[in-house]
Structures are given as structure tokens and as C-alpha cells.
Amino acid sequence: MTSRTQKTVYRKNYTPPSFLANTVDLTFDLDPSQTRVTAKTELIHNPQSKSTDIVLYGEDLELVGILLNGRKLAAGEYALENGLLRITKAPEVTRLEIETLICPDKNTTLMGLYLSNGNFFTQCEAEGFRKITYFPDRPDVMAKYTVTLKANKKQFPVLLSNGNLVEEGALPRGRHYAKWEDPFNKPSYLFAIVAGKLVCQEETFTLASGRKVLLQVWVEKGNLDKTAHAMESLKHSIRWDEERYGLELDLDRFMIVAVGDFNMGAMENKGLNIFNTRYVLANPRIATDVDYANIESVVGHEYFHNWTGNRVTCRDWFQLSLKEGLTVFRDQEFSADRIGTKDGRAVKRIEDVRTLRQHQFPEDAGAMAHPVRPDSYEEINNFYTVTIYEKGAEVVRMYQTLLGREGFRKGMDLYFQRHDGQAVTCSDFLAAMADANKQDLTQFENWYSQAGTPRVKLRTRYNKKAQSLSLTLSQSCPPTPEQAKKRPFLIPFAFGLLDAKGKSMVVNSHDVTVRKKLADAPSGTALVQLTRKSQTITLTGVPEKPVISALRNFSAPVILEYDQSDEELALLLSADPDAFNRWDAGQRLALRHLLRLTHAVQHKEALELPSTLVEAYRSVLANDSLDPAFQALALTLPSEIMIAEEMKEIDPQAIVQARHFMLQTLSHSLQDEWLKTYQTIRIPAPYSPEPDNAGKRSLRNLALSYLMEGDDKKLMQLAVTQYDNADNMTDRMAALTALTHAGNLTSKKMAERCLRHFYREFRLEALVIDKWFALQATSPENGAPEMRKLADHPAFTLKNPNRARSLVFGFCMNNMAQFHATDGSGYDFWAENILELDRINPQIAARLSRALTQYNRFKPELKKRARKTLKHIASRKLSRDTGEIINKILA
Numbered sequence: 070m071t072s073r074t075q076k077t078v079y080r081k082n083y084t085p086p087s088f089l090a091n092t093v094d095l096t097f098d099l100d101p102s103q104t105r106v107t108a109k110t111e112l113i114h115n116p117q118s119k120s121t122d123i124v125l126y127g128e129d130l131e132l133v134g135i136l137l138n139g140r141k142l143a144a145g146e147y148a149l150e151n152g153l154l155r156i157t158k159a160p161e162v163t164r165l166e167i168e169t170l171i172c173p174d175k176n177t178t179l180m181g182l183y184l185s186n187g188n189f190f191t192q193c194e195a196e197g198f199r200k201i202t203y204f205p206d207r208p209d210v211m212a213k214y215t216v217t218l219k220a221n222k223k224q225f226p227v228l229l230s231n232g233n234l235v236e237e238g239a240l241p242r243g244r245h246y247a248k249w250e251d252p253f254n255k256p257s258y259l260f261a262i263v264a265g266k267l268v269c270q271e272e273t274f275t276l277a278s279g280r281k282v283l284l285q286v287w288v289e290k291g292n293l294d295k296t297a298h299a300m301e302s303l304k305h306s307i308r309w310d311e312e313r314y315g316l317e318l319d320l321d322r323f324m325i326v327a328v329g330d331f332n333m334g335a336m337e338n339k340g341l342n343i344f345n346t347r348y349v350l351a352n353p354r355i356a357t358d359v360d361y362a363n364i365e366s367v368v369g370h371e372y373f374h375n376w377t378g379n380r381v382t383c384r385d386w387f388q389l390s391l392k393e394g395l396t397v398f399r400d401q402e403f404s405a406d407r408i409g410t411k412d413g414r415a416v417k418r419i420e421d422v423r424t425l426r427q428h429q430f431p432e433d434a435g436a437m438a439h440p441v442r443p444d445s446y447e448e449i450n451n452f453y454t455v456t457i458y459e460k461g462a463e464v465v466r467m468y469q470t471l472l473g474r475e476g477f478r479k480g481m482d483l484y485f486q487r488h489d490g491q492a493v494t495c496s497d498f499l500a501a502m503a504d505a506n507k508q509d510l511t512q513f514e515n516w517y518s519q520a521g522t523p524r525v526k527l528r529t530r531y532n533k534k535a536q537s538l539s540l541t542l543s544q545s546c547p548p549t550p551e552q553a554k555k556r557p558f559l560i561p562f563a564f565g566l567l568d569a570k571g572k573s574m575v576v577n578s579h580d581v582t583v584r585k586k587l588a589d590a591p592s593g594t595a596l597v598q599l600t601r602k603s604q605t606i607t608l609t610g611v612p613e614k615p616v617i618s619a620l621r622n623f624s625a626p627v628i629l630e631y632d633q634s635d636e637e638l639a640l641l642l643s644a645d646p647d648a649f650n651r652w653d654a655g656q657r658l659a660l661r662h663l664l665r666l667t668h669a670v671q672h673k674e675a676l677e678l679p680s681t682l683v684e685a686y687r688s689v690l691a692n693d694s695l696d697p698a699f700q701a702l703a704l705t706l707p708s709e710i711m712i713a714e715e716m717k718e719i720d721p722q723a724i725v726q727a728r729h730f731m732l733q734t735l736s737h738s739l740q741d742e743w744l745k746t747y748q749t750i751r752i753p754a755p756y757s758p759e760p761d762n763a764g765k766r767s768l769r770n771l772a773l774s775y776l777m778e779g780d781d782k783k784l785m786q787l788a789v790t791q792y793d794n795a796d797n798m799t800d801r802m803a804a805l806t807a808l809t810h811a812g813n814l815t816s817k818k819m820a821e822r823c824l825r826h827f828y829r830e831f832r833l834e835a836l837v838i839d840k841w842f843a844l845q846a847t848s849p850e851n852g853a854p855e856m857r858k859l860a861d862h863p864a865f866t867l868k869n870p871n872r873a874r875s876l877v878f879g880f881c882m883n884n885m886a887q888f889h890a891t892d893g894s895g896y897d898f899w900a901e902n903i904l905e906l907d908r909i910n911p912q913i914a915a916r917l918s919r920a921l922t923q924y925n926r927f928k929p930e931l932k933k934r935a936r937k938t939l940k941h942i943a944s945r946k947l948s949r950d951t952g953e954i955i956n957k958i959l960a
């Protein structure tokens with residue numbers, strides 16, 4: 070790979086490593102202000118490389134000395150510059166012993182070895198290991214690790230690393246040590262240590278094979294009452310991977326550790342997963358239903374990485390989606406299977422597609438658009454994106470849609486059979502899927518190489534006399550940075566037909582496969598493989614003009630362009646046997662009117678909502694045969710961002726006003742129904758986060774939020790009562806959110822009292838205080854001045870990523886009208902925080918910088934103001950992380 074002296078790293082420049090590592094023996098003398106690291110590595114020349122130089126990466130290290138095969142190297146015997154240590158013409162077999170000093174307590178980047186609340190943690194993915202010692206820090210160098218940790222026993226009673234504990238004991242002067250051995254080969258990014266005052270919940274668990282393993286969840290002392298759900302989730306994950314993929318836990322011991330300062334969600338270090346506290350800690354008092362579900366899915370995600378990521382890893386970081394897309398797909402399927410209610414799998418599918426549309430579609434349409442397998446990067450940490458993760462998961466899902474569940478499983482089996490213990494590429498995965506199913510998937514490769522969201526346009530023609538229906542499907546993909554022209558994608562397009570009464574019709578054609586085994590499809594669903602720019606299929610024996618249910622279960626990550634009338638959409642919403650498309654029909658109906666209303670706001674025209682929409686919503690609400698979780702999703706309006714995505718020129722204030730009008734209208738027109746829903750849904754006590762109850766709560770709390778839209782004191786009182794009486798965070802938070810976001814004077818006064826109470830009640834629970842900040846940051850009432858006041862609150866700090874995200878990201882990413890205030894105050898607040906964060910934690914600053922990736926799609930006055938702010942930021946000295954984002958936005 071390339072040295073970090075070059076600004077841009079290219080995929081096409083990949084070269085195999087010159088030396089491979091056999092074993093790594095690390096010793097840490099842990100001390101917060103100065104930790105001594107001794108790394109003994111056995112390197113062996115790689116026959117696939119022409120170079121005989123050893124290339125080691127290092128960052129922020131003080132080099133004490135190097136021994137090569139036992140002999141101390143003089144300063145002239147190696148070159149050290151720009152984070153690269155090079156030893157030219159090294160022997161075939163080289164034993165290196167390198168001693169470095171590092172300063173964990175000055176490390177605010179939360180990469181490498183750092184401190185959080187006095188305890189030691191590491192984060193090495195993607196390139197954090199080089200902040201620990203000089204090393205061939207690239208994923209295609211895999212080795213067996215032995216780790217010895219030494220530290221003061223009182224201050225750091227617990228010493229953890231990957232694999233198995235093989236030795237521990239006392240040392241002089243109040244110190245102690247522990248020695249860990251990981252039996253599996255791994256790349257350096259999966260290395261981890263933890264040291265400090267921690268306690269654990271532990272359990273012996275029996276695998277399907279009968280083998281017993283030790284499971285542990287480690288937290289700070291006060292949090293031992295919040296680990297049960299993570300432990301349950303871990304056990305369910307282990308079972309699910311055995312059952313669905315025949316994959317067994319390969320270690321005797323599996324640990325999860327929670328840390329309060331963490332850049333991302335969690336990390337799959339071999340046998341020692343490190344998690345943001347947000348994805349571990351839960352009890353009814355502090356966690357919402359959504360928190361519980363997120364914990365289960367992240368615990369699953371990291372556990373599933375043990376096979377998809379660790380046993381088989383990535384050759385280079387351009388292949389990141391090989392492990393992330395696949396593992397997200399696996400965690401999505403795990404969560405879907407776990408729900409277990411009537412429409413459970415569809416509910417999960419809807420939530421995942423919503424995330425994709427809300428976050429990934431905008432990314433794919435903006436300055437940071439990149440292929441699932443990028444061609445270049447400046448800073449790899451900027452490529453842990455929704456495209457790599459969520460679009461990557463959609464790409465994996467399409468294999469399953471095309472090959473069926475069994476075919477997909479065959480592909481997975483072949484993938485492990487071929488590549489266990491290797492570092493491989495996305496093409497290797499594709500080849501395993503193709504070969505296992507004897508299919509030609511060459512064209513599928515375009516999903517990896519081309520950025521941008523494809524558009525599929527559908528036109529239909531019904532011929533009554535011939536009783537035939539023709540569907541013309543044409544695809545296109547807009548240009549993205551560095552990719553002007555696109556080749557057609559292989560698109561699995563699932564659809565079905567409904568008659569005028571909403572009954573399924575039979576699909577007859579030679580051109581389509583009617584798949585009985587199509588995963589998650591109701592009977593009568595047909596699958597077409599689109600391969601060309603445009604193709605027409607003809608269906609015969611169609612007795613009446615049907616209503617088409619297109620792109621069932623969202624069979625491909627595309628934007629469907631198909632005009633259907635309000636009546637047709639309403640029919641689909643009430644009758645489509647595909648639950649995903651039922652939901653989507655409602656969304657398309659609402660979105661159409663939201664766009665029309667936005668236009669009306671801009672042109673100062675009268676605002677009105679047609680009765681088709683109100684009635685469609687009324688019947689969803691009245692239909693108690695539906696899964697409440699599904700009803701809640703169907704009755705939630707498309708977000709402001711989704712409206713913006715459909716506009717040529719984005720007008721944030723008009724969008725917010727239009728959406729608010731629609732909420733108010735639905736609140737008034739359906740007030741009796743909302744009230745009835747609110748009052749009649751009964752949820753068994755005591756609180757349990759299981760999906761059946763959570764679904765009921767989400768519908769009940771949606772009803773509450775609609776009721777708050779009218780400025781009615783009696784109704785407001787419902788929320789206050791719910792807040793006061795709640796025995797769980799879901800209901801408490803929902804009531805408080807409804808009050809703070811209702812945006813009228815009555816609710817405001819009531820909200821203030823509850824907000825004060827909330828802070829006092831939960832001041833010792835960091836994750837709840839994050840909620841308190843986020844709630845105010847996203848309130849449509851609050852603008853930049855209120856944000857500044859909140860940032861001055863003693864509990865606020867930019868140093869903790871969760872806290873920074875709650876307030877600053879909450880405002881800049883989820884408070885559209887206020888962030889894009891025409892006076893530019895929101896942009897100024899954004900810029901100040903980016904610059905301040907960039908000195909503390911470049912990764913987080915770079916994330917925040919993405920808030921304006923689509924700035925040039927906003928209305929002219931905002932665009933001008935945004936550009937000025939961006940230029941101001943660009944004129945400062947920036948980290949590589951933030952510099953890459955800001956410059957790409959401005960390019």
C-alpha cells in the first residue's frame with residue numbers, strides 16, 4: 070500500500086506486502102502519561118513481492134530503539150520520515166524488536182491507546198495500531214499475537230486482551246501483569262487491550278456442538294444493573310449464526326466491554342469487542358425500545374463479524390464493504406427474525422429502507438458519493454459511510470433475492486471454504502456466489518464499481534382486447550464525482566398485480582420467473598432481472614387493467630419512477646399483500662402532497678389536504694388487524710430530508726412549514742381516532758422491550774404526538790400525565806418529545822417544567838443526558854442562540870463524541886429550518902464547532918463537516934451563505950479527515 074506522504078491512496082496501486090508477519094509479541098508497561106510498548110515481530114519475506122524492504126507505519130510515537138535479529142540498529146540503518154519506517158534489504162527472516170513510548174492521556178483522537186474515565190482502551194480499525202507501535206499496519210498482514218499487560222494493580226485491576234488468558238500474577242511495587250494469547254491469525258486492526266476498574270456479568274454458555282464458552286460483559290461498577298440485555302442479545306446472536314449459517318463461535322471466551330468515549334458504535338476486535346456504552350447499557354429506566362433494539366442489532370453485528378470480517382478479512386481498505394455490507398445484512402436478518410410478530414420482518418425491512426433513503430440516498434447524490442468499493446481515498450476513516458454499510462448490505466441482499474435463500478447459503482459456504490484465514494476482495498465474494506450457483510454474475514460487479522442511486526422508470530400499457538399488459542422498464546444512473554457515464558446494473562425487480570378490488574392477480578409470462586422461493590415475497594410475486602438500459606416484458610391473460618405493486622420488498626436499492634394516482638396508491642396501502650409496498654404506497658402518497666404543499670407555501674397559495682389522503686390514513690388507523698408497529702410506520706410522514714431529496718432547489722423553511730401543516734391537518738381531522746387509539750391501547754405491565762409491546766407503544770406515542778399538534782390544554786395534559794407516571798424511558802421520552810416539539814405556547818410552558826425535572830432526575834446517567842441535549846437541539850423552536858446557551862451548560866463537552874453528537878449533530882443534521890436559518894447563524898455555529906472539534910478529534914469533526922455536502926442544492930441565498938462558511942473553514946489549517954470532506958464539498 071501507499072505511504073501516507075501521498076495525499077490520495079488509489080485502489081489500482083495495490084501491491085502485496087513485502088514482508089508477512091508470523092508472530093507478534095507485545096508488552097505494555099501501562100501508564101497514563103507514558104506507556105512503554107515493546108513489540109517483537111517475526112517477519113518473513115513475501116515471495117509475491119519484489120521488494121526486500123520492510124515498511125512499517127507509525128504515528129505520534131517516540132522511538133526508543135530497534136533490534137534486528139538481536140542486533141541494535143544504528144540511526145543510519147533505517148529511514149524514518151512522514152510516518153514511515155523503512156529498513157532496506159532486510160533478511161528473508163527478520164526478527165524485529167521495537168520499543169516505543171506513547172502518551173495515552175494526551176490522546177484525544179480516541180484512536181490507538183487512549184483513556185476514558187481513567188481506564189485504558191484501544192481502537193485500531195482502520196489505522197490506529199500504528200499509534201501504538203511501528204508495524205506493517207495493513208489488513209493483509211495477519212499474525213498470531215501474544216500480549217503481556219503490566220500496570221499498577223490498584224488503579225488497573227482488570228487487564229484484558231484478545232483470545233485466552235494464559236498467565237497472571239503479581240509484580241514488584243504494587244504492579245501486576247496478565248498474559249493473553251490469541252490462537253487465530255489476525256490483522257493489526259483487530260488487536261485490542263482494555264485495562265482499568267471494570268466489573269463484569271458473566272455466564273457459561275453451551276454451543277450447539279456441546280462445547281462450553283465463557284461470555285462476559287464488562288462495564289464500570291455503577292452499570293452492572295444495565296448489562297442483562299446485552300448478554301441476552303449475545304446469546305441470541307450466537308444461536309442465530311449457528312442455525313442460519315452453521316457458523317460456530319471459535320473461541321473459549323468472548324468479551325464485550327463498554328466505553329463512554331468512542332468514535333463509532335462498536336468494534337469487533339477478536340474475542341474482545343469494544344462498544345460505545347450507548348450500545349450496551351440498558352434498563353427500563355434509562356433505555357427506550359429503540360435503544361433496546363439497537364443494542365441487540367449492534368451486539369449481533371459485532372458478533373457476526375467474527376466470521377465475516379475476522380476469519381475472512383479484507384485485503385485492503387477499499388474492500389471495507391466486503392465485511393461491513395455483509396455483516397450489516399446479517400444483523401438486519403438477525404433482527405428481522407428476532408421480532409416474531411405478524412409483520413415483524415416487514416417492519417424491520419421498512420426501518421432499514423427508511424435509513425437507506427434518509428441517509429444513503431443523499432450521500433449518493435452529493436459531493437461525497439462513492440462506489441460501494443471506492444477507487445480512492447485521502448483518509449480511510451471518512452469511508453465508514455452509509456454507502457459502505459447500508460448500500461453494501463443492499464448489494465448483499467440482492468444476491469439473496471436473485472439466488473434465493475438456499476442459493477445464498479451455498480455461496481456463503483463456498484466463500485468460507487475457499488477463504489477462511491485469508492484477506493480477500495469483494496470480487497472473491499461475488500465469485501463464490503456465482504460459482505456456488507453456477508451463474509454468471511459478471512454484470513453484478515457494477516454495483517461495486519459505480520456510485521449513485523439508479524433510477525428505474527416504469528411505463529405500463531394495458532390492452533383490453535388482447536388481455537395483455539406490457540411493462541417497459543428503463544434504468545439510468547446520474548453522474549457522480551469522477552464517474553460521468555454509467556453502465557446498466559443487474560437489477561432484481563420484484564412485482565405483483567392487484568385487481569380493482571385489491572385482490573392478487575396471477576402473473577403469466579415467459580419473460581419473468583414467478584418465484585415460489587423468493588425470500589419475503591407473498592405468492593404471486595414475479596421477479597424480472599433487468600440487465601439493459603430498457604426492456605419490455607409482456608404479460609398475458611390479464612383480464613382487467615391491474616394496479617401494479619412495483620419493486621416489492623424493495624428488491625433493489627433504486628429510485629422507482631412510476632406515476633400512480635392517489636386512488637391506486639390508496640388501494641395499495643390498504644390491500645397490497647406485500648407489507649413493505651403497503652407502507653411505501655402510503656409514503657408515496659404523502660410525499661406527493663408534501664411536495665405540492667411545499668410548493669404552495671413558496672407561492673403563498675392556500676394550503677389544503679385532499680380527503681383521499683385523510684381517509685387512507687383513517688382506515689390504516691381503524692384497521693386493528695394490522696400490526697401496531699406497522700400502523701405506526703405507515704402513519705409517520707416522510708421526513709423533511711426525504712422531501713428535500715425530491716426538490717430541485719431545497720427550501721428548508723417551506724418544507725418544514727408544509728410538513729407541519731400536514732401534521733396539524735391530520736391531527737384535527739382524525740382527532741377522535743387518535744384519542745381513541747391513545748386511550749384504548751393496553752400494554753401489559755411491567756415494562757418489557759419485546760417487539761409486541763414496543764410496537765404498541767410506538768403507535769400509542771405516535772397518537773400522542775399527533776394530539777399535541779393542536780393547541781389544546783386538555784390534550785397537552787395527557788402528555789404531562791404520561792411524563793409524570795411513566796415507569797419506562799420510552800413513554801417518558803415520547804411525552805417529553807411531544808411536548809417540546811409541539812411548538813405552541815401551552816406546550817412550551819409544560820415542557821420547561823418537565824425538562825428541568827428530567828435533568829435533575831437523570832443527571833448521573835450520561836446516556837440520558839445525551840437525550841436531554843438532543844431533544845432540545847432538534848426542537849423546531851430552538852436556533853443557534855439556544856444552541857450556544859446549551860453548549861455553555863456545565864454538562865456539555867465536545868471531547869465526548871456522544872455528547873457532541875447529541876447537541877451539535879442533533880442541531881446541524883436534524884433541525885432543518887433552524888440549521889439552515891437564512892441569517893446564516895446555524896452555519897456559523899456549525900463552522901465554529903468543526904474548527905474546535907478538529908483540534909480534539911478529527912474523525913468527529915469530519916463527520917460534522919458532512920452536514921453541508923449538498924449545499925449547492927439549496928435556495929440561492931442559503932447556497933451563497935453556505936459557500937462563504939465553507940471557504941472560511943477551508944482557509945484554516947485542517948486535519949486530513951476534515952480537509953478531505955470540506956475540499957470535496959467545495960470542489
Ligand code: ARG
Binds near residue numbers: 194370371393453
Ligand atoms: N468495524 C466497526 C464496525 O462497524 C467500525 C469501526 C470503525 N472505526 C473507525 N474509527 N473508523 O463494527
Ligand code: ZN
Binds near residue numbers: 370393396
Ligand atoms: Zn461492522
